[in-house]
Amino acid sequence: MSEVTAYLDRHATKGAYVSLMADVPADRLYRQFGFEYGAPASVGMYKKYD
Incomplete structure (x- = not known):
């Protein structure tokens, strides 16, 4: 995560929105x-098939 956030800090443009599950x-x-929780403004969703 240190490398990922360092990359984002260097390359993400102003106003970029990076999300993850x-x-x-x-x-x-x-x-x-x-990273912050997106809810209630946005909610991660999925559909699982068994």
């Missing part, structure tokens, strides 16, 4: 790198 408990890791 985080399962618990990985959300705690991403919070350490400045």
Whole structure:
């Protein structure tokens, strides 16, 4: 994550919106790198086929 966020810090243009899907408990890791929860403004969604 350090390398990913360093890359984004160098290359993301102003106003860029970077999103990711985080399962618990990985959300705690991403919070350490400045990611925030999108809800309620945006919500991650999925459809699972068994």
